[in-house]
Structure formats: structure tokens, C-alpha cells
Amino acid sequence: MDRRNNRRDAEGSSVITANRLLDGRIVWLAADGQWSPHIRNARVYSNVEIEDALKEQTASAQDNELVGVYGVQVSLSPTGPVPVTSRECIRAGGPSVHPDFTPEWQERPAVSPA
Amino acid sequence: MPLLENGQIKEDNWQVAIEGEALPSGDVLVPLARLSEGLGRNNDGRLGVVLNAGDSVEELRSALPRLSSIQVTFPIFRDGRPFTQARALREHLHFEGEIRAGGHILPDQYEFLLRCGVNSVVVPEGVDAAVWQKAHETFSVAYQPSVLNEQPEGFAFRRKLL
Amino acid sequence: MSHAPHSSLPVGHYAYDEVDRTFLKQRVAQFRDQVERRISGALTEEEFKPLRLMNGLYLQLHAYMLRVAIPYGVLNSGQMRTLAQIAQRYDRDYGHFTTRQNIQFNWIKLEDTPDILALLADADMHALQTSGNCIRNVTADQFAGAAADEVIDPRIHAEILRQWSTLHPEFTFLPRKFKIAISGSPQDRVAARFHDIGLMARKDENGRAVFEVYVGGGLGRTPIVGVKLRDDLPEEDLIAYLEAILRVYNEFGRRDNIYKARIKILVQALGVQEFRNRVNAEFVAMDRARYRLDEKIVAAIQARFGVPDFDPAGQAAEKLIQQRKADRAFDFWVRTNTHAHKQPGYVSVTISCKPAGGIPGDVTSAQMNLLADLADQLSFGELRITHLQNVVLGHVRQDKLYALWQTLDQNGLGTANVGFISDIVACPGLDYCALANARSIPIAQKLSERFASPELQREIGPLRLNISGCINACGHHHAGHIGILGVDKRGEEAFQITLGGAADQDTVSIGQIIGAAMSEDETVDAIARIIDTYLARRTAGEQFIDTCRRLGTAPFKDAAYAPA
Numbered sequence: 001m002d003r004r005n006n007r008r009d010a011e012g013s014s015v016i017t018a019n020r021l022l023d024g025r026i027v028w029l030a031a032d033g034q035w036s037p038h039i040r041n042a043r044v045y046s047n048v049e050i051e052d053a054l055k056e057q058t059a060s061a062q063d064n065e066l067v068g069v070y071g072v073q074v075s076l077s078p079t080g081p082v083p084v085t086s087r088e089c090i091r092a093g094g095p096s097v098h099p100d101f102t103p104e105w106q107e108r109p110a111v112s113p114a
Numbered sequence: 115m116p117l118l119e120n121g122q123i124k125e126d127n128w129q130v131a132i133e134g135e136a137l138p139s140g141d142v143l144v145p146l147a148r149l150s151e152g153l154g155r156n157n158d159g160r161l162g163v164v165l166n167a168g169d170s171v172e173e174l175r176s177a178l179p180r181l182s183s184i185q186v187t188f189p190i191f192r193d194g195r196p197f198t199q200a201r202a203l204r205e206h207l208h209f210e211g212e213i214r215a216g217g218h219i220l221p222d223q224y225e226f227l228l229r230c231g232v233n234s235v236v237v238p239e240g241v242d243a244a245v246w247q248k249a250h251e252t253f254s255v256a257y258q259p260s261v262l263n264e265q266p267e268g269f270a271f272r273r274k275l276l
Numbered sequence: 277m278s279h280a281p282h283s284s285l286p287v288g289h290y291a292y293d294e295v296d297r298t299f300l301k302q303r304v305a306q307f308r309d310q311v312e313r314r315i316s317g318a319l320t321e322e323e324f325k326p327l328r329l330m331n332g333l334y335l336q337l338h339a340y341m342l343r344v345a346i347p348y349g350v351l352n353s354g355q356m357r358t359l360a361q362i363a364q365r366y367d368r369d370y371g372h373f374t375t376r377q378n379i380q381f382n383w384i385k386l387e388d389t390p391d392i393l394a395l396l397a398d399a400d401m402h403a404l405q406t407s408g409n410c411i412r413n414v415t416a417d418q419f420a421g422a423a424a425d426e427v428i429d430p431r432i433h434a435e436i437l438r439q440w441s442t443l444h445p446e447f448t449f450l451p452r453k454f455k456i457a458i459s460g461s462p463q464d465r466v467a468a469r470f471h472d473i474g475l476m477a478r479k480d481e482n483g484r485a486v487f488e489v490y491v492g493g494g495l496g497r498t499p500i501v502g503v504k505l506r507d508d509l510p511e512e513d514l515i516a517y518l519e520a521i522l523r524v525y526n527e528f529g530r531r532d533n534i535y536k537a538r539i540k541i542l543v544q545a546l547g548v549q550e551f552r553n554r555v556n557a558e559f560v561a562m563d564r565a566r567y568r569l570d571e572k573i574v575a576a577i578q579a580r581f582g583v584p585d586f587d588p589a590g591q592a593a594e595k596l597i598q599q600r601k602a603d604r605a606f607d608f609w610v611r612t613n614t615h616a617h618k619q620p621g622y623v624s625v626t627i628s629c630k631p632a633g634g635i636p637g638d639v640t641s642a643q644m645n646l647l648a649d650l651a652d653q654l655s656f657g658e659l660r661i662t663h664l665q666n667v668v669l670g671h672v673r674q675d676k677l678y679a680l681w682q683t684l685d686q687n688g689l690g691t692a693n694v695g696f697i698s699d700i701v702a703c704p705g706l707d708y709c710a711l712a713n714a715r716s717i718p719i720a721q722k723l724s725e726r727f728a729s730p731e732l733q734r735e736i737g738p739l740r741l742n743i744s745g746c747i748n749a750c751g752h753h754h755a756g757h758i759g760i761l762g763v764d765k766r767g768e769e770a771f772q773i774t775l776g777g778a779a780d781q782d783t784v785s786i787g788q789i790i791g792a793a794m795s796e797d798e799t800v801d802a803i804a805r806i807i808d809t810y811l812a813r814r815t816a817g818e819q820f821i822d823t824c825r826r827l828g829t830a831p832f833k834d835a836a837y838a839p840a
Contacts, residue, residue: 021315023385024339062317067335085767086714087706091337095707097635097717101338101368101383192326192409194449198526201446206561220319222310222327229445252306255299257442259566268295269576271440271515 008073014050015042015074015081016057017091018066026091026103027066029057035064037103039092040080047073117214119234121247126236128162128183143185149177164216167195171202178207186232188217197230204231204261221249225275229260251276285582288421288658288670289350290435292400293580300397303404307331308390315387330410330448332380332403333389336710342384343406344396348416348434348458349377349661351401353648356659358399360644366392371644373629373637375701375752376455377415377661378406382708404442409450411441411522415457417465418662421583422624422670424616428460428477428485432578433514436569439577440515447522451529452537454522455494466663467779469493469502470755472539473521475514484571485511491521491551492543495749499786500540503548505555511574513559516567520558524551584656584671589621596674608730609681609692621674625655627667627684628691628699632728633721636702637665646687654680664701666694696733697741697807698724701752705745705762706769712745714762714769715796719743722800727807736807739820740778755779757821758803759787771799775806775832776824783821790833802836809835 008014016029017039027035028042036042045053050071057069072088074081083089094101117126131137131144137155143162144152146169152161162183163174174181184203186196196215203209215227216236224246227235235246254276255267264273285291292300307327314324328334332343344359351359359379363371366388367381374380384392396402405412414437416430417423437456441447447454457466458475468474474490487509493502509517525539528546543551600607615624627647630636639647647667651659654676655669662668672680684690693699700723703709705716720743727733742756746763753759759774770793777787794802807820809832814823824832 019335019339022387024335026338065315067321086769087337087712087764087767090706090715094338096715097707097721098368105368191323192449193531194409194447194451194526195531197446197449198523202523205563220323220327222306223449226443226445226448248309253299253302253443255295256445257299257439258444260445263566268293270436270573272295 008047008050008071010047012047013044013074013076013081014047014071015039015044016050016053016069017042017072017088018057018061018069021065021067028092029053035066039083042074042081044074044076044081045071047071115236115238116241117234118237118241118243118246121243121250123237123241123243128160130164141182143183146173149174153177153180162212165196165199167193167199169199171199171207174203174209175207178209181209181211183212183214184209185214185216185236188215188219191218191220191223197226200227200230200232201261221246224249225253229256229262231261285580286352286658287582287584287656288660289347289352289431289581290438290577291580291582297397297400300400300402301394303331303402304390304393304397307393311386311390326408326449328386328389329407330405331389331393332406333384333386334407334710336382336708337706338708339382340384340386340389341380341382341708342389342392342403343374343378343380344401344403345406345413346378346401346661347438348414348420348431349418349663350420350431351659351661353651353657353659355399355401356644356648356651358395358401360641360648362392362395363641363644370638370640372635372704373639373661373665373667375663375665375703375750376406376413377418377663378413379661380704382704407453408448409452409454410448411437411444411450411454411456414438414441415455415466415471415663417459417461418626418660418668419465419615419624419670420460420660422615422617422619422622423461423463424618425463426461426618427479430458430460430466430475430477432574432581433475433477433485433511434458435577435581436515436574437518440518447526450522450526451531452534452539454525454539456518464780464782467752467755467784469784470495470499470752470779471502473518474502480508480510485514485574487511487514489517492540492548494538494540495752495754496538497535497747497749498538498540499749499754500544501784501786502540503543505548505552512569512571513564515569516562516564517555517559519567520555520562523558523562524554528554582656584619584658586619586622586671587673589619590675592621592674596677599678603678605692605730606678606681608734609690610677612692612696613694614677617671619671622671623674623677625669625672625677625680626662626694627669627689628693629666629689630693630699630724631688631691632698633725634688635717636700636720636724639667643687643689646683646689650680650683664699666699692730693733695738695740697727697736697739697758698733700724700741700743701756702743703745703750705743705751709745709750711748712762713747713764714745714771716743716745716751716760716762719760719771719796719799722796723803726800726804736811737819741803742777752779753777754787756787757824758806760799760803761789763793765793770795773799773802773806773836775829776821778821785825788829790829791837805835805838806832 030041031043140159160182164185214234267274313319334341457471476488489506490502660668702716702720706712743760744751744753774787
């Protein structure tokens, strides 16, 4: 795992993220314990408590069909947590060069095979 | 740990030398550093050597006629040096005894091992031989020659595997 | 007049037979089983990762990314349509051509991947060894089999190497990835000396191939120009000698540090002479007969390549001259986007995938289908992907160019910028890539817009601009006359500029960083000032790279960091 994924300050807040095993999509651990595609639903942990939460989530990653569980440092805004790095902002919002490919992006109805 | 050979799980009758202890009688595998000690035993059983991934097979050249088994060892499955060691033992040193592979190995690597001249694999207790056999039977063709000298399949370097 | 292939063999690449097709089906079944074992937990992520990578499947920033192999960059129209189908059905309707002549899809699901690989296998395609620490897709000259200056068609030997390296039992878990390029022209169009092994083929007095062998070149964290290991390797020893090189690398290459694991580090650490001695010792000791590349083998592989059935030149050249006179925009496109063909009346056409403001190398499924149709109509059904992320139609009759250009232009593929500053090479960068430090695409878009004017680009002349989003250098920034490297400044994106790189065999050089990193907009402005400096300081007819070499980086550095 990339070291940057675990680069957090001693203080401040973080959220927990992962990729789903089956489709690779980015998810965030929400307050209700579910994994949401939207960072606005993410539960915010203080950086003091996040290590224990990460340990627990990493241990259950296979059962939850997740890979690469890690913590992301955020600042808090009225619309929810905002990552402090460009990288995590792009993860949370989708590629900047395709404004339509947000986490809300839905597949078109499947095209039947030719 | 048991040995997988020709699709069968069998008991391993070899003992592995224990560091700091005298070599036991019977068939024994020694590390390269204890090769001369092993060679000094008095017809006490067969002798084998456990190679680390960083060892040079050339160091076995003179002792080779007296060795019955050589183990190549994967510190982690991604470390591919044992493939080269096994192939060199067959191709350069013409070793005809057992080459076993030990350490961290995936069934998905089994066919590569066989084609590099390995004939048995040290596997964990309770392993499902069928998974390994399936890996062995996955492909019916290979695209390059190997020390097994398989039959050509059509043209170029293709070889029949099954 | 029909340009359909005259036989059942595809033009320009190896035709699979039933043995090859069976192999691919078995490979798909193997991966399906591996995916099931991963989902069940029988394989851990750590164990599964190298297995999926060797099928081209990465886990990137937003999703899985699948990289499909296009061996030596050549594919036929049917294969291109299969890629379009994958883009449409399994991705978000586009694909990205890479600097290894492959294509990658950015929004793939693990659970769909076995089905996608099956679809590819039905079209004689695969994703084998497009990643992982193995021998990667062998790249070749994009004008192979067409270029007027070609001595040997490198695709035959590239195919032989592709087959030999496919699931090689000894070389599938190397210390690190391994890249081979092969050229059959004296003019190196494959960046041979920036590869783990670069091969330059020529003919001996008997007409058989001999190879110059370069080893230990590469970009990435430690850019190094490859050194010549052999000047005159006979064709029959090609496989044996490459086996020897790979054996030495597999045994002695470093495995303790991923950044020092490429063969270039081993060559530097041992010194060229000692490295050569070890390779030669292996070569002398090995069972050479087993690996001998017999003439019959070469002939058998060559016999499975379709060749174009050219029409007589007729008045094609004269007609083209008339059309160029009549339409200046067309004339300019012909000058930049075509390459001399050995067959009278024909040219090779480079279709730019770099429109102003576009994403370098991205094409939609509709464009892929159009390219396939154009290949059928105009180039014997054959297409090539270049390592500079464009598409080539290899064999187009000169009197068909005008209609081709008009069609391309109507579909966003008619940009006349090949070899110019807006023909930018860029990796996917931080918009997609899990390794990236900074985004490569937005800065490429800004630069191609800044220099969009055809007149300005013509004024500037030939200039290679390459962008990498991190030090791994997938955008080959060190090989660009101007290079841009994305860096991470405490979580913020920033960019360094390199100057003076070049990938041509005889004048190969590594670009040098000129100073501290800047923001995206500052970098775009700095490059504009660098270009102004070049225009002001160049001598008559002097190209950017030559001015750069003559003056050194100092005046450009001063311009780049001049206060606004």
C-alpha cells in the first residue's frame, strides 16, 4: 500500500475509505456502518481514534468484500468532510477531466449483446 | 510437511537438518553451509541440499554425484530466482535427481516449476491436490522450449504440454 | 476498388490458429478460476495481485483498469470493433491508447473481467503480460512493413519474441517489469535505447537478420540510456542470447528495493563489461540448440502474416499534388501527418488523437468504430497504435487521402499536429492513476489549447512535449524535448520542467530538470516563455532541441522563472 495512504497528522480528523473488491469502486465508511459511494455520508473520526477503527475494518475487509482500507485526513465543511489532499479530492469527486463521472454516475441500461 | 509429486500427496521421508544440532541418520537435507558435513557422513542415508534463493547452484557442482535431492526455496512466491536455479541444475549441471520446491508457492506457479525441472513441491498439511493438478492441466500448449524437451506443437517454439 | 485483404490472413500481424485460440480460452478459464478463488478468499489480495496484473488488471484510483495488449501495436478492424464493444458495454464508452502501443479501459469491474477476456479471446486478443514483473508487450516501429527506409519488418521478430515470452516458465516472476522494443529501420522510431532491451535489426550480406542489442536503458526514477551489448547478433542466436540476458537478470537483479530492481540498475552496478561477461558465460554454457531460431521458424511465423495487395500507383501521386495545391489546410495535414511509404502511390497516415483541449490518446467507441471502417476501406483492414498515442493507417493510396482527411476532420480526428508541440504524450495522471502525484491531463489540455494555432505550431516546428504525473515516467517526460513531471508538494499538485531530452538512437539524451516546481498555470506560462526564447534565439532552420543543445538550459531557465 502506498505510504501516502496512511499519511495523517497527529491531530485533526479522518474518514475511512476502501475500494470494493467486485467492481473496484471507491466507498467510504458511514456512521451506520455501511459503505457509501459518497464521502458526504462518511463518519468522521478524530485522528486519535482512527488507528483502532482502521485495524478493525482491515480485519473484516475480506468479509465485507473490500480491498485497501485506509484513513483519509479531512477538513470539515458545511457539506461534509473534504479531503486535504488533491489525490483524495479526486477520489471523492471523480476524475476532474470528466465532470459527468461523479460518484452519482449511473450506468446506462445494459446494451444487449449484438 | 507433505510432498506433492505427480498429482499425489505423499509423506516426506526426508529430514531437514536442524540448526545447532548434529545431522540425524537417514535421509537428510542440509543447507549449503553444511554440505561438507553432510558429505562426511558414513553412508548414513541419502543426502540432499536446501538452497536459499540467493545461493549459486555452481557451488553444488562437485558434490552433485552424491546428492539425491535438491530443494529450491521461495522466500515469497514473487521471488522468481528458484525457477532459474532449478533450470540451471537441469540444463547446466545435468542433475537427474529430485528437485523439490519449498517455501511460499501458489498452485498457479506449479506448471512453471515443472517446466523448470522441479519434480516435487513441499506443500502445507491438508492441501487439496486437485487444485494443483488442475493448475497442471490448465494449458495444453506452451510457447517456448523447456528442460522437459516436450514435443513440438505445430511450428515455431510451441510445445505440447498434455 | 477494394482494399480488402486478398487472403484470409490479417494484414500486418500474426494470424492465430486453433492451437493459439485454445491457449487463449484456457487462459481465460484460468483467470475465471483465479477470480473465483479471490472472491471466496482462497487467494489473498497480496497473492491475487500479481496474477491479475499478469492479465492486465490494475486496481486504480476509481475502479479496476484493464490494459489490453496490442502486440507491436498492430490490430485489425475486427479487433478494433471488439475494443469499441468493450468500451461501450463494460466501460464508459472510451479507451486510452498507451505509450506501449496498448489500450486501457478505466472503469472495469473485477467480476466482468473474465467475460471481457473471453470477448477479447474471440477476437484473438488478450491482456497477457501487459503488467506484472514479466516480459511486457514488445513494441515496434509504427511504420513497420511500410516505411521507405525500412530494412527488415520488425513485426516478425516481435511476434517471435511475443510467443517466446508468453507464460515463460522462468521469467514470469522477474525482479521487475521487462520491456523490449525492436526496430527494423536505421531511423530508430521505437526509443530502443530507453528499453530494458532494444533491438535494431539490419541485414547481413546473405540477407539474414542481425541485431544490435542495447540493454539497460529506461526512464522512470533513474533514467539511463541503454548500452550496446552486441553489434552483430545473428538471427539464429536471438532467443538464446535474450534467454541469457534474462537469466542473468533474474538471478542477480535486486529484489530488496523496487526502485532499484530494473535491469538498468544491475548493468550499472556490475559495469557493462562484467554484465556482458556474465551474459556471455551463460550464453556459452547454455543448450544453444534448444533455443536456436532456425530460418524455418522465422519463415513459419512470417507465413502467418498477411501482406497488402497494392494497386498500381496510377495517377495517385499526381492527383494528390493537385488536391494539396487546392486546399492549404489539407496540404498542411499531409505534410505533418503522413510518412513516406516504400510502395509507389501509397503513404502511411498518422491520425492524431491529440485535438486541442482533448485528452491525449483517448478515443470514444464511435471513433474506434470509425477507425475500423476507415481501415477496411483504405488500409487493408489494418491499424497501428503508436507509442506516441496516435493511430496509424499503414497503407493508404495517395488519391484517397483527401476524402480520408475530410472524414477524420468531421469526427475530431483531423488535427494536423503530428510531431508538433500539441502532439503531447501524457500518462493518465492523478485523474485515474493510483501512483500519480499530479494530474497530467488538465495541463496537457491547457498547453494544447495555448498552442492550438496551426500557424504558430508550424512556426515552432518539430517539438516533443511529454508529461508524466509522477516519477515513474509513464509519460516519458525525460525523453521529451520539453518534459513535465508532476510532483506532490505536501498534498498539492506541482510541476517540474525538464529540457533537452530526446529518444532518437544516435542523439539520445535525458532531459534535465531546470528548477523548482510550479503550479499548473505557472508551468503553462513558463513553457510559453521558453518557446518565445527559442523563437527569439534560434538560428535559421534550427529546431528546438538543437537550440536547446547549443545554448544549454540557462536562457530557458531564466525565461521560465522570469517574474511575470
